[in-house]
Amino acid sequence: MSINTSFRSTLTASIASLVGLVSIAIAAPSQAAIINGSFDSGNLTGWETNGSASVQNGEAFLTSTGASDSSIEGFLGLTTGALDALNGGTNATVGSAIKQAIQVNAGDTLSFDWLFKANDYAPFNDFSFFSVSSLVSKLSDVLEVADYGQKSAQSSYTFQTAGTYTIGFGVFNAIDSGLNSNLSVDNVKISSTASVPEPSSMIGILAIGAFSASSALKRKQAMNGNN
Ligand SMILES: [Ca+2]
Ligand SMILES: [Ca+2]
Numbered sequence: 001m002s003i004n005t006s007f008r009s010t011l012t013a014s015i016a017s018l019v020g021l022v023s024i025a026i027a028a029p030s031q032a033a034i035i036n037g038s039f040d041s042g043n044l045t046g047w048e049t050n051g052s053a054s055v056q057n058g059e060a061f062l063t064s065t066g067a068s069d070s071s072i073e074g075f076l077g078l079t080t081g082a083l084d085a086l087n088g089g090t091n092a093t094v095g096s097a098i099k100q101a102i103q104v105n106a107g108d109t110l111s112f113d114w115l116f117k118a119n120d121y122a123p124f125n126d127f128s129f130f131s132v133s134s135l136v137s138k139l140s141d142v143l144e145v146a147d148y149g150q151k152s153a154q155s156s157y158t159f160q161t162a163g164t165y166t167i168g169f170g171v172f173n174a175i176d177s178g179l180n181s182n183l184s185v186d187n188v189k190i191s192s193t194a195s196v197p198e199p200s201s202m203i204g205i206l207a208i209g210a211f212s213a214s215s216a217l218k219r220k221q222a223m224n225g226n227n
């Protein structure tokens, strides 16, 4: 094997490994996405529901009726008794939830807008919540907003570890199953802080690398010619 043939073999192997890298860069998920997080489709495409949920005025609209707490806990992947515990031991009776499985990178942030409307009075502490896999957090309840009160806000959650998570939103009656309360949810989004190179810029960088290798080969051939 001449020096020149050896160089060509090395070059071919290098380009093959570069092509392999490009394939990996293109195959890697660059950004997590929520399906129909705006609900502007007018329906709940992309979401699974348990209980009473629909889309009204471009927002998910949940009512605290239709499913037991054990049913919703199973649906969302919460531990048994999690909803009674979340409500400070005030019995969560019946309610509703929606959920979607999402893939995220470490550092991604989930954000959403919500409105809790309490159509009940103390001590009937109806409440609303969101969940990220088995973690459940209260959004608001009757005791916070006062009798027949309401509260709206934007909430967020940042993922420490990449993976697939089930996100959920729900609203429940407490103590009895009368005077249903509501939770509206809108603009469910994942924003990414991690910088993932765009496939097009990766190809640009690799193209420059290939050009340099090609130039080196020509110089090498010219030197061999001179000999
Ligand atoms: Ca909307
Ligand atoms: Ca209960």
Ligand SMILES: [Ca+2]
Pocket: 119, 120, 124, 126, 173, 174, 176, 177, 178, 179, 180, 181
């Ligand atoms: Ca109620």
